[in-house]
Amino acid sequence: MRADVLASTVNMSHEEWLAARKNGLGGSDVAVITGFSKYKSPVELYLEKIGEFEPKEAGEAAYFGTLLEDVVAKEFEKRSEMKVRRRNAILRHPDYPWMLANLDRVIVGKQEGFEAKTASAYLSDEWAEDKVPWSYELQCQHYMAVTGYERWWIACLVGGNKFVYKPIERDEEVIQAVIQAERKFWNEHVVKRIPPMIDGSDASSNLLNTLYPKSIPDTYVELPSDAKRLLEDFEYWQTEEKSAGERKDEAANKLKDMLGEHESGWIGERKVIWKSVASNRFDSTKFKKDHPDLYGQYVKESLSRRFSVK
Known part of the structure:
Protein backbone atom coordinates (compact mmCIF):
# COMPACT_ATOMS: atom_id res chain seq x y z
CA MET A 1 0.00 0.00 0.00
CA ARG A 2 1.30 3.46 -0.89
CA ALA A 3 -0.03 6.60 0.79
CA ASP A 4 -1.29 9.46 -1.36
CA VAL A 5 0.35 12.88 -1.11
CA LEU A 6 -2.20 15.49 -0.10
CA ALA A 7 0.26 18.39 -0.22
CA SER A 8 3.99 19.12 -0.22
CA THR A 9 5.21 20.93 2.87
CA VAL A 10 8.26 22.41 1.16
CA ASN A 11 7.93 26.21 1.49
CA MET A 12 4.49 25.74 3.06
CA SER A 13 3.64 28.47 5.56
CA HIS A 14 2.37 27.66 9.05
CA GLU A 15 -1.05 29.08 8.12
CA GLU A 16 -1.23 26.88 5.01
CA TRP A 17 -0.20 23.87 7.09
CA LEU A 18 -2.97 24.54 9.62
CA ALA A 19 -5.50 24.89 6.79
CA ALA A 20 -4.38 21.58 5.25
CA ARG A 21 -4.82 19.80 8.59
CA LYS A 22 -8.53 20.65 8.51
CA ASN A 23 -8.92 18.17 5.64
CA GLY A 24 -8.66 15.22 7.98
CA LEU A 25 -7.29 13.74 11.19
CA GLY A 26 -3.58 13.58 11.98
CA GLY A 27 -1.57 11.38 14.29
CA SER A 28 -1.73 13.76 17.24
CA ASP A 29 -5.54 13.90 16.92
CA VAL A 30 -5.99 10.22 17.79
CA ALA A 31 -5.34 10.65 21.52
CA VAL A 32 -7.91 13.48 21.61
CA ILE A 33 -10.60 11.43 19.87
CA THR A 34 -10.06 8.42 22.10
CA GLY A 35 -9.94 10.45 25.34
CA PHE A 36 -6.22 10.00 26.11
CA SER A 37 -5.26 13.67 25.74
CA LYS A 38 -4.89 15.86 28.83
CA TYR A 39 -4.58 19.00 26.77
CA LYS A 40 -7.45 19.01 24.29
CA SER A 41 -11.06 17.77 24.36
CA PRO A 42 -12.90 16.11 21.43
CA VAL A 43 -15.25 19.09 21.13
CA GLU A 44 -12.29 21.49 20.81
CA LEU A 45 -10.81 19.32 18.05
CA TYR A 46 -14.21 19.26 16.32
CA LEU A 47 -14.43 23.07 16.39
CA GLU A 48 -10.92 23.33 14.95
CA LYS A 49 -11.76 20.96 12.09
CA ILE A 50 -14.91 22.86 11.08
CA GLY A 51 -13.06 26.19 11.30
CA GLU A 52 -14.92 27.68 14.25
CA PHE A 64 11.28 23.60 22.65
CA GLY A 65 10.09 20.18 21.51
CA THR A 66 10.07 21.44 17.93
CA LEU A 67 13.38 23.25 18.43
CA LEU A 68 15.07 20.08 19.71
CA GLU A 69 13.61 17.78 17.07
CA ASP A 70 16.80 17.86 14.99
CA VAL A 71 18.92 17.18 18.08
CA VAL A 72 16.84 14.10 18.94
CA ALA A 73 16.94 12.87 15.33
CA LYS A 74 20.75 13.22 15.09
CA GLU A 75 21.26 11.46 18.42
CA PHE A 76 19.00 8.64 17.24
CA GLU A 77 21.14 8.25 14.10
CA LYS A 78 24.28 8.13 16.23
CA ARG A 79 22.98 5.51 18.67
CA SER A 80 20.95 3.33 16.30
CA GLU A 81 23.38 3.50 13.36
CA MET A 82 20.39 4.16 11.10
CA LYS A 83 19.88 7.21 8.91
CA VAL A 84 16.68 9.26 8.81
CA ARG A 85 15.40 11.80 6.32
CA ARG A 86 12.52 14.22 6.25
CA ARG A 87 9.31 13.38 4.41
CA ASN A 88 8.22 16.84 3.34
CA ALA A 89 4.58 16.08 2.63
CA ILE A 90 1.20 15.61 4.23
CA LEU A 91 0.22 12.04 3.39
CA ARG A 92 -3.28 10.61 3.07
CA HIS A 93 -4.57 7.07 3.38
CA PRO A 94 -5.69 5.83 -0.09
CA ASP A 95 -8.87 4.23 1.28
CA TYR A 96 -9.70 6.57 4.16
CA PRO A 97 -9.16 10.15 2.91
CA TRP A 98 -9.77 11.62 6.37
CA MET A 99 -6.62 9.88 7.70
CA LEU A 100 -3.66 12.24 7.29
CA ALA A 101 -0.03 11.95 8.36
CA ASN A 102 2.59 14.66 8.71
CA LEU A 103 5.67 12.56 9.48
CA ASP A 104 8.75 13.72 11.37
CA ARG A 105 11.06 11.52 9.35
CA VAL A 106 11.44 8.08 7.77
CA ILE A 107 14.27 5.56 8.07
CA VAL A 108 16.49 5.56 4.98
CA GLY A 109 16.40 2.27 3.07
CA LYS A 110 13.56 0.78 5.13
CA GLN A 111 9.78 0.87 5.22
CA ALA A 116 11.09 12.58 17.82
CA LYS A 117 9.84 13.66 21.26
CA THR A 118 10.95 15.56 24.36
CA ALA A 119 9.54 15.09 27.85
CA SER A 120 9.81 16.58 31.31
CA ALA A 121 11.82 14.71 33.94
CA TYR A 122 8.54 14.33 35.86
CA LEU A 123 7.33 12.02 33.07
CA SER A 124 10.36 9.73 33.12
CA ASP A 125 8.29 6.81 34.48
CA GLU A 126 6.23 6.86 31.28
CA TRP A 127 9.42 6.06 29.32
CA ALA A 128 10.87 3.44 31.69
CA GLU A 129 12.04 0.10 30.24
CA ASP A 130 9.97 -0.67 27.13
CA LYS A 131 7.11 1.72 27.91
CA VAL A 132 5.86 4.47 25.56
CA PRO A 133 3.05 6.88 26.50
CA TRP A 134 -0.19 5.53 25.06
CA SER A 135 -0.97 8.76 23.21
CA TYR A 136 2.30 8.37 21.26
CA GLU A 137 1.67 4.67 20.67
CA LEU A 138 -1.65 5.59 19.05
CA GLN A 139 0.02 8.32 17.02
CA CYS A 140 2.58 5.91 15.59
CA GLN A 141 -0.04 3.23 14.87
CA HIS A 142 -1.99 5.90 12.98
CA TYR A 143 1.11 6.66 10.89
CA MET A 144 1.59 2.96 10.14
CA ALA A 145 -2.04 2.74 9.07
CA VAL A 146 -1.55 5.61 6.61
CA THR A 147 1.85 4.53 5.23
CA GLY A 148 1.50 0.75 5.41
CA TYR A 149 4.79 0.53 7.32
CA GLU A 150 5.43 -2.34 9.76
CA ARG A 151 7.52 -0.49 12.36
CA TRP A 152 7.93 2.99 13.80
CA TRP A 153 10.87 4.20 15.85
CA ILE A 154 10.33 6.74 18.61
CA ALA A 155 13.10 8.61 20.42
CA CYS A 156 12.73 10.93 23.38
CA LEU A 157 14.99 13.31 25.28
CA VAL A 158 13.70 13.05 28.86
CA GLY A 159 14.44 15.86 31.30
CA GLY A 160 17.08 17.28 28.98
CA ASN A 161 19.67 14.65 29.97
CA LYS A 162 18.29 11.16 29.36
CA PHE A 163 17.90 9.74 25.86
CA VAL A 164 15.75 6.71 25.00
CA TYR A 165 14.69 5.18 21.71
CA LYS A 166 12.41 2.21 21.05
CA PRO A 167 10.64 0.44 18.19
CA ILE A 168 6.85 0.27 17.99
CA GLU A 169 5.64 -2.70 16.00
CA ARG A 170 2.56 -2.54 13.84
CA ASP A 171 -0.51 -3.83 15.70
CA GLU A 172 -3.46 -4.58 13.43
CA GLU A 173 -5.99 -4.73 16.30
CA VAL A 174 -4.98 -1.26 17.52
CA ILE A 175 -4.95 0.07 13.95
CA GLN A 176 -8.48 -1.17 13.30
CA ALA A 177 -9.66 0.41 16.56
CA VAL A 178 -7.98 3.69 15.54
CA ILE A 179 -9.62 3.60 12.11
CA GLN A 180 -13.06 2.95 13.62
CA ALA A 181 -12.68 5.75 16.17
CA GLU A 182 -11.52 8.22 13.51
CA ARG A 183 -14.21 7.17 11.05
CA LYS A 184 -16.92 7.76 13.66
CA PHE A 185 -15.50 11.12 14.72
CA TRP A 186 -15.10 12.37 11.16
CA ASN A 187 -18.35 11.06 9.65
CA GLU A 188 -20.68 11.43 12.64
CA HIS A 189 -19.38 14.74 13.96
CA VAL A 190 -17.25 16.74 11.49
CA VAL A 191 -19.17 15.87 8.31
CA LYS A 192 -22.61 16.16 9.94
CA ARG A 193 -21.62 19.26 11.96
CA ILE A 194 -22.75 17.57 15.19
CA PRO A 195 -20.36 18.35 18.05
CA PRO A 196 -19.22 15.62 20.45
CA MET A 197 -20.41 15.84 24.01
CA ILE A 198 -18.72 18.17 26.47
CA ASP A 199 -17.15 16.10 29.26
CA GLY A 200 -15.75 16.77 32.71
CA SER A 201 -12.10 17.01 31.66
CA ASP A 202 -9.88 20.00 32.35
CA ALA A 203 -9.52 20.32 28.58
CA SER A 204 -13.29 20.85 28.22
CA SER A 205 -13.33 23.34 31.10
CA ASN A 206 -10.48 25.31 29.55
CA LEU A 207 -12.23 25.32 26.18
CA LEU A 208 -15.47 26.71 27.69
CA ASN A 209 -13.51 29.43 29.49
CA THR A 210 -11.89 30.35 26.19
CA ALA A 227 -30.85 20.82 31.90
CA LYS A 228 -33.07 19.33 34.63
CA ARG A 229 -31.24 16.00 34.57
CA LEU A 230 -27.85 17.73 34.43
CA LEU A 231 -28.81 19.91 37.39
CA GLU A 232 -29.84 16.85 39.38
CA ASP A 233 -26.53 15.17 38.49
CA PHE A 234 -24.60 18.28 39.50
CA GLU A 235 -26.29 18.54 42.90
CA TYR A 236 -25.93 14.80 43.56
CA TRP A 237 -22.19 14.76 42.82
CA GLN A 238 -21.71 18.02 44.68
CA THR A 239 -23.11 16.34 47.79
CA GLU A 240 -21.00 13.22 47.21
CA GLU A 241 -17.90 15.36 46.70
CA LYS A 242 -18.50 17.18 49.99
CA SER A 243 -19.02 13.88 51.81
CA ALA A 244 -15.91 12.38 50.24
CA GLY A 245 -13.92 15.48 51.16
CA GLU A 246 -15.02 15.23 54.80
CA ARG A 247 -14.06 11.54 54.96
CA LYS A 248 -10.68 12.30 53.39
CA ASP A 249 -10.05 15.12 55.89
CA GLU A 250 -11.04 12.84 58.78
CA ALA A 251 -8.53 10.20 57.70
CA ALA A 252 -5.81 12.85 57.26
CA ASN A 253 -6.45 14.34 60.71
CA GLU A 269 6.29 0.54 52.35
CA ARG A 270 4.22 3.74 52.54
CA LYS A 271 5.57 6.94 54.05
CA VAL A 272 3.28 9.54 55.64
CA ILE A 273 4.67 13.09 55.85
CA TRP A 274 3.42 16.10 57.83
CA LYS A 275 6.17 18.63 57.29
CA SER A 276 6.49 22.25 58.36
CA VAL A 277 6.81 24.54 55.34
CA ALA A 278 7.70 28.22 55.70
CA SER A 279 6.24 30.66 53.18
CA ASN A 280 6.17 34.41 52.72
CA ARG A 281 2.83 35.95 51.86
CA PHE A 282 2.21 39.43 50.62
CA ASP A 283 -0.20 41.32 52.89
CA SER A 284 -2.20 43.14 50.21
CA THR A 285 -4.75 44.48 52.72
CA LYS A 286 -2.07 46.23 54.80
CA PHE A 287 -0.26 47.46 51.67
CA LYS A 288 -3.50 48.96 50.32
CA LYS A 289 -4.10 50.72 53.64
CA ASP A 290 -0.53 52.08 53.96
CA HIS A 291 0.06 52.89 50.26
CA PRO A 292 -3.31 53.39 48.52
CA ASP A 293 -1.78 55.26 45.54
CA LEU A 294 0.81 52.60 44.84
CA TYR A 295 -1.77 49.84 45.28
CA GLY A 296 -3.90 51.37 42.52
CA GLN A 297 -0.93 51.42 40.15
CA TYR A 298 -0.02 47.76 40.60
CA VAL A 299 -3.32 46.00 41.10
CA LYS A 300 -4.48 44.05 38.03
CA GLU A 301 -8.03 42.93 37.49
CA SER A 302 -8.45 39.22 36.82
CA LEU A 303 -11.66 38.17 35.07
CA SER A 304 -13.19 34.72 35.47
CA ARG A 305 -16.66 33.21 35.63
CA ARG A 306 -18.01 31.54 38.78
CA PHE A 307 -20.53 28.72 38.34
CA SER A 308 -23.22 28.16 41.00
CA VAL A 309 -26.77 26.90 41.41
CA LYS A 310 -29.34 28.68 43.58
Whole structure:
Protein backbone atom coordinates (compact mmCIF):
# COMPACT_ATOMS: atom_id res chain seq x y z
CA MET A 1 0.00 0.00 0.00
CA ARG A 2 1.30 3.46 -0.89
CA ALA A 3 -0.03 6.60 0.79
CA ASP A 4 -1.29 9.46 -1.36
CA VAL A 5 0.35 12.88 -1.11
CA LEU A 6 -2.20 15.49 -0.10
CA ALA A 7 0.26 18.39 -0.22
CA SER A 8 3.99 19.12 -0.22
CA THR A 9 5.21 20.93 2.87
CA VAL A 10 8.26 22.41 1.16
CA ASN A 11 7.93 26.21 1.49
CA MET A 12 4.49 25.74 3.06
CA SER A 13 3.64 28.47 5.56
CA HIS A 14 2.37 27.66 9.05
CA GLU A 15 -1.05 29.08 8.12
CA GLU A 16 -1.23 26.88 5.01
CA TRP A 17 -0.20 23.87 7.09
CA LEU A 18 -2.97 24.54 9.62
CA ALA A 19 -5.50 24.89 6.79
CA ALA A 20 -4.38 21.58 5.25
CA ARG A 21 -4.82 19.80 8.59
CA LYS A 22 -8.53 20.65 8.51
CA ASN A 23 -8.92 18.17 5.64
CA GLY A 24 -8.66 15.22 7.98
CA LEU A 25 -7.29 13.74 11.19
CA GLY A 26 -3.58 13.58 11.98
CA GLY A 27 -1.57 11.38 14.29
CA SER A 28 -1.73 13.76 17.24
CA ASP A 29 -5.54 13.90 16.92
CA VAL A 30 -5.99 10.22 17.79
CA ALA A 31 -5.34 10.65 21.52
CA VAL A 32 -7.91 13.48 21.61
CA ILE A 33 -10.60 11.43 19.87
CA THR A 34 -10.06 8.42 22.10
CA GLY A 35 -9.94 10.45 25.34
CA PHE A 36 -6.22 10.00 26.11
CA SER A 37 -5.26 13.67 25.74
CA LYS A 38 -4.89 15.86 28.83
CA TYR A 39 -4.58 19.00 26.77
CA LYS A 40 -7.45 19.01 24.29
CA SER A 41 -11.06 17.77 24.36
CA PRO A 42 -12.90 16.11 21.43
CA VAL A 43 -15.25 19.09 21.13
CA GLU A 44 -12.29 21.49 20.81
CA LEU A 45 -10.81 19.32 18.05
CA TYR A 46 -14.21 19.26 16.32
CA LEU A 47 -14.43 23.07 16.39
CA GLU A 48 -10.92 23.33 14.95
CA LYS A 49 -11.76 20.96 12.09
CA ILE A 50 -14.91 22.86 11.08
CA GLY A 51 -13.06 26.19 11.30
CA GLU A 52 -14.92 27.68 14.25
CA PHE A 53 -11.99 27.68 16.69
CA GLU A 54 -8.38 28.54 16.01
CA PRO A 55 -5.79 26.17 17.51
CA LYS A 56 -4.03 27.62 20.52
CA GLU A 57 -0.49 28.86 20.15
CA ALA A 58 2.02 26.24 21.22
CA GLY A 59 3.33 26.64 24.76
CA GLU A 60 6.99 26.62 25.73
CA ALA A 61 7.11 22.83 26.05
CA ALA A 62 5.87 22.38 22.47
CA TYR A 63 8.12 25.18 21.24
CA PHE A 64 11.28 23.60 22.65
CA GLY A 65 10.09 20.18 21.51
CA THR A 66 10.07 21.44 17.93
CA LEU A 67 13.38 23.25 18.43
CA LEU A 68 15.07 20.08 19.71
CA GLU A 69 13.61 17.78 17.07
CA ASP A 70 16.80 17.86 14.99
CA VAL A 71 18.92 17.18 18.08
CA VAL A 72 16.84 14.10 18.94
CA ALA A 73 16.94 12.87 15.33
CA LYS A 74 20.75 13.22 15.09
CA GLU A 75 21.26 11.46 18.42
CA PHE A 76 19.00 8.64 17.24
CA GLU A 77 21.14 8.25 14.10
CA LYS A 78 24.28 8.13 16.23
CA ARG A 79 22.98 5.51 18.67
CA SER A 80 20.95 3.33 16.30
CA GLU A 81 23.38 3.50 13.36
CA MET A 82 20.39 4.16 11.10
CA LYS A 83 19.88 7.21 8.91
CA VAL A 84 16.68 9.26 8.81
CA ARG A 85 15.40 11.80 6.32
CA ARG A 86 12.52 14.22 6.25
CA ARG A 87 9.31 13.38 4.41
CA ASN A 88 8.22 16.84 3.34
CA ALA A 89 4.58 16.08 2.63
CA ILE A 90 1.20 15.61 4.23
CA LEU A 91 0.22 12.04 3.39
CA ARG A 92 -3.28 10.61 3.07
CA HIS A 93 -4.57 7.07 3.38
CA PRO A 94 -5.69 5.83 -0.09
CA ASP A 95 -8.87 4.23 1.28
CA TYR A 96 -9.70 6.57 4.16
CA PRO A 97 -9.16 10.15 2.91
CA TRP A 98 -9.77 11.62 6.37
CA MET A 99 -6.62 9.88 7.70
CA LEU A 100 -3.66 12.24 7.29
CA ALA A 101 -0.03 11.95 8.36
CA ASN A 102 2.59 14.66 8.71
CA LEU A 103 5.67 12.56 9.48
CA ASP A 104 8.75 13.72 11.37
CA ARG A 105 11.06 11.52 9.35
CA VAL A 106 11.44 8.08 7.77
CA ILE A 107 14.27 5.56 8.07
CA VAL A 108 16.49 5.56 4.98
CA GLY A 109 16.40 2.27 3.07
CA LYS A 110 13.56 0.78 5.13
CA GLN A 111 9.78 0.87 5.22
CA GLU A 112 9.92 2.31 8.73
CA GLY A 113 9.21 5.71 10.25
CA PHE A 114 10.67 7.89 12.99
CA GLU A 115 9.10 10.18 15.60
CA ALA A 116 11.09 12.58 17.82
CA LYS A 117 9.84 13.66 21.26
CA THR A 118 10.95 15.56 24.36
CA ALA A 119 9.54 15.09 27.85
CA SER A 120 9.81 16.58 31.31
CA ALA A 121 11.82 14.71 33.94
CA TYR A 122 8.54 14.33 35.86
CA LEU A 123 7.33 12.02 33.07
CA SER A 124 10.36 9.73 33.12
CA ASP A 125 8.29 6.81 34.48
CA GLU A 126 6.23 6.86 31.28
CA TRP A 127 9.42 6.06 29.32
CA ALA A 128 10.87 3.44 31.69
CA GLU A 129 12.04 0.10 30.24
CA ASP A 130 9.97 -0.67 27.13
CA LYS A 131 7.11 1.72 27.91
CA VAL A 132 5.86 4.47 25.56
CA PRO A 133 3.05 6.88 26.50
CA TRP A 134 -0.19 5.53 25.06
CA SER A 135 -0.97 8.76 23.21
CA TYR A 136 2.30 8.37 21.26
CA GLU A 137 1.67 4.67 20.67
CA LEU A 138 -1.65 5.59 19.05
CA GLN A 139 0.02 8.32 17.02
CA CYS A 140 2.58 5.91 15.59
CA GLN A 141 -0.04 3.23 14.87
CA HIS A 142 -1.99 5.90 12.98
CA TYR A 143 1.11 6.66 10.89
CA MET A 144 1.59 2.96 10.14
CA ALA A 145 -2.04 2.74 9.07
CA VAL A 146 -1.55 5.61 6.61
CA THR A 147 1.85 4.53 5.23
CA GLY A 148 1.50 0.75 5.41
CA TYR A 149 4.79 0.53 7.32
CA GLU A 150 5.43 -2.34 9.76
CA ARG A 151 7.52 -0.49 12.36
CA TRP A 152 7.93 2.99 13.80
CA TRP A 153 10.87 4.20 15.85
CA ILE A 154 10.33 6.74 18.61
CA ALA A 155 13.10 8.61 20.42
CA CYS A 156 12.73 10.93 23.38
CA LEU A 157 14.99 13.31 25.28
CA VAL A 158 13.70 13.05 28.86
CA GLY A 159 14.44 15.86 31.30
CA GLY A 160 17.08 17.28 28.98
CA ASN A 161 19.67 14.65 29.97
CA LYS A 162 18.29 11.16 29.36
CA PHE A 163 17.90 9.74 25.86
CA VAL A 164 15.75 6.71 25.00
CA TYR A 165 14.69 5.18 21.71
CA LYS A 166 12.41 2.21 21.05
CA PRO A 167 10.64 0.44 18.19
CA ILE A 168 6.85 0.27 17.99
CA GLU A 169 5.64 -2.70 16.00
CA ARG A 170 2.56 -2.54 13.84
CA ASP A 171 -0.51 -3.83 15.70
CA GLU A 172 -3.46 -4.58 13.43
CA GLU A 173 -5.99 -4.73 16.30
CA VAL A 174 -4.98 -1.26 17.52
CA ILE A 175 -4.95 0.07 13.95
CA GLN A 176 -8.48 -1.17 13.30
CA ALA A 177 -9.66 0.41 16.56
CA VAL A 178 -7.98 3.69 15.54
CA ILE A 179 -9.62 3.60 12.11
CA GLN A 180 -13.06 2.95 13.62
CA ALA A 181 -12.68 5.75 16.17
CA GLU A 182 -11.52 8.22 13.51
CA ARG A 183 -14.21 7.17 11.05
CA LYS A 184 -16.92 7.76 13.66
CA PHE A 185 -15.50 11.12 14.72
CA TRP A 186 -15.10 12.37 11.16
CA ASN A 187 -18.35 11.06 9.65
CA GLU A 188 -20.68 11.43 12.64
CA HIS A 189 -19.38 14.74 13.96
CA VAL A 190 -17.25 16.74 11.49
CA VAL A 191 -19.17 15.87 8.31
CA LYS A 192 -22.61 16.16 9.94
CA ARG A 193 -21.62 19.26 11.96
CA ILE A 194 -22.75 17.57 15.19
CA PRO A 195 -20.36 18.35 18.05
CA PRO A 196 -19.22 15.62 20.45
CA MET A 197 -20.41 15.84 24.01
CA ILE A 198 -18.72 18.17 26.47
CA ASP A 199 -17.15 16.10 29.26
CA GLY A 200 -15.75 16.77 32.71
CA SER A 201 -12.10 17.01 31.66
CA ASP A 202 -9.88 20.00 32.35
CA ALA A 203 -9.52 20.32 28.58
CA SER A 204 -13.29 20.85 28.22
CA SER A 205 -13.33 23.34 31.10
CA ASN A 206 -10.48 25.31 29.55
CA LEU A 207 -12.23 25.32 26.18
CA LEU A 208 -15.47 26.71 27.69
CA ASN A 209 -13.51 29.43 29.49
CA THR A 210 -11.89 30.35 26.19
CA LEU A 211 -15.12 30.30 24.18
CA TYR A 212 -17.18 32.23 26.74
CA PRO A 213 -14.75 34.36 28.80
CA LYS A 214 -17.35 36.99 29.81
CA SER A 215 -20.99 36.90 30.81
CA ILE A 216 -23.36 39.58 29.53
CA PRO A 217 -24.82 41.36 32.60
CA ASP A 218 -28.54 41.04 33.31
CA THR A 219 -29.23 38.45 30.60
CA TYR A 220 -30.84 35.04 30.90
CA VAL A 221 -31.85 32.11 28.73
CA GLU A 222 -34.49 29.42 29.12
CA LEU A 223 -32.53 26.17 29.40
CA PRO A 224 -33.64 23.06 27.47
CA SER A 225 -35.36 20.13 29.22
CA ASP A 226 -32.07 18.22 29.43
CA ALA A 227 -30.85 20.82 31.90
CA LYS A 228 -33.07 19.33 34.63
CA ARG A 229 -31.24 16.00 34.57
CA LEU A 230 -27.85 17.73 34.43
CA LEU A 231 -28.81 19.91 37.39
CA GLU A 232 -29.84 16.85 39.38
CA ASP A 233 -26.53 15.17 38.49
CA PHE A 234 -24.60 18.28 39.50
CA GLU A 235 -26.29 18.54 42.90
CA TYR A 236 -25.93 14.80 43.56
CA TRP A 237 -22.19 14.76 42.82
CA GLN A 238 -21.71 18.02 44.68
CA THR A 239 -23.11 16.34 47.79
CA GLU A 240 -21.00 13.22 47.21
CA GLU A 241 -17.90 15.36 46.70
CA LYS A 242 -18.50 17.18 49.99
CA SER A 243 -19.02 13.88 51.81
CA ALA A 244 -15.91 12.38 50.24
CA GLY A 245 -13.92 15.48 51.16
CA GLU A 246 -15.02 15.23 54.80
CA ARG A 247 -14.06 11.54 54.96
CA LYS A 248 -10.68 12.30 53.39
CA ASP A 249 -10.05 15.12 55.89
CA GLU A 250 -11.04 12.84 58.78
CA ALA A 251 -8.53 10.20 57.70
CA ALA A 252 -5.81 12.85 57.26
CA ASN A 253 -6.45 14.34 60.71
CA LYS A 254 -6.27 10.93 62.40
CA LEU A 255 -2.94 10.27 60.68
CA LYS A 256 -1.68 13.68 61.80
CA ASP A 257 -2.66 12.84 65.37
CA MET A 258 -0.64 9.62 65.12
CA LEU A 259 2.39 11.55 63.84
CA GLY A 260 2.19 14.20 66.54
CA GLU A 261 5.42 16.23 66.45
CA HIS A 262 7.18 13.74 64.17
CA GLU A 263 7.69 14.86 60.58
CA SER A 264 7.08 11.48 58.98
CA GLY A 265 5.97 7.94 59.72
CA TRP A 266 6.07 4.55 57.99
CA ILE A 267 3.36 1.95 57.52
CA GLY A 268 4.75 -0.97 55.50
CA GLU A 269 6.29 0.54 52.35
CA ARG A 270 4.22 3.74 52.54
CA LYS A 271 5.57 6.94 54.05
CA VAL A 272 3.28 9.54 55.64
CA ILE A 273 4.67 13.09 55.85
CA TRP A 274 3.42 16.10 57.83
CA LYS A 275 6.17 18.63 57.29
CA SER A 276 6.49 22.25 58.36
CA VAL A 277 6.81 24.54 55.34
CA ALA A 278 7.70 28.22 55.70
CA SER A 279 6.24 30.66 53.18
CA ASN A 280 6.17 34.41 52.72
CA ARG A 281 2.83 35.95 51.86
CA PHE A 282 2.21 39.43 50.62
CA ASP A 283 -0.20 41.32 52.89
CA SER A 284 -2.20 43.14 50.21
CA THR A 285 -4.75 44.48 52.72
CA LYS A 286 -2.07 46.23 54.80
CA PHE A 287 -0.26 47.46 51.67
CA LYS A 288 -3.50 48.96 50.32
CA LYS A 289 -4.10 50.72 53.64
CA ASP A 290 -0.53 52.08 53.96
CA HIS A 291 0.06 52.89 50.26
CA PRO A 292 -3.31 53.39 48.52
CA ASP A 293 -1.78 55.26 45.54
CA LEU A 294 0.81 52.60 44.84
CA TYR A 295 -1.77 49.84 45.28
CA GLY A 296 -3.90 51.37 42.52
CA GLN A 297 -0.93 51.42 40.15
CA TYR A 298 -0.02 47.76 40.60
CA VAL A 299 -3.32 46.00 41.10
CA LYS A 300 -4.48 44.05 38.03
CA GLU A 301 -8.03 42.93 37.49
CA SER A 302 -8.45 39.22 36.82
CA LEU A 303 -11.66 38.17 35.07
CA SER A 304 -13.19 34.72 35.47
CA ARG A 305 -16.66 33.21 35.63
CA ARG A 306 -18.01 31.54 38.78
CA PHE A 307 -20.53 28.72 38.34
CA SER A 308 -23.22 28.16 41.00
CA VAL A 309 -26.77 26.90 41.41
CA LYS A 310 -29.34 28.68 43.58
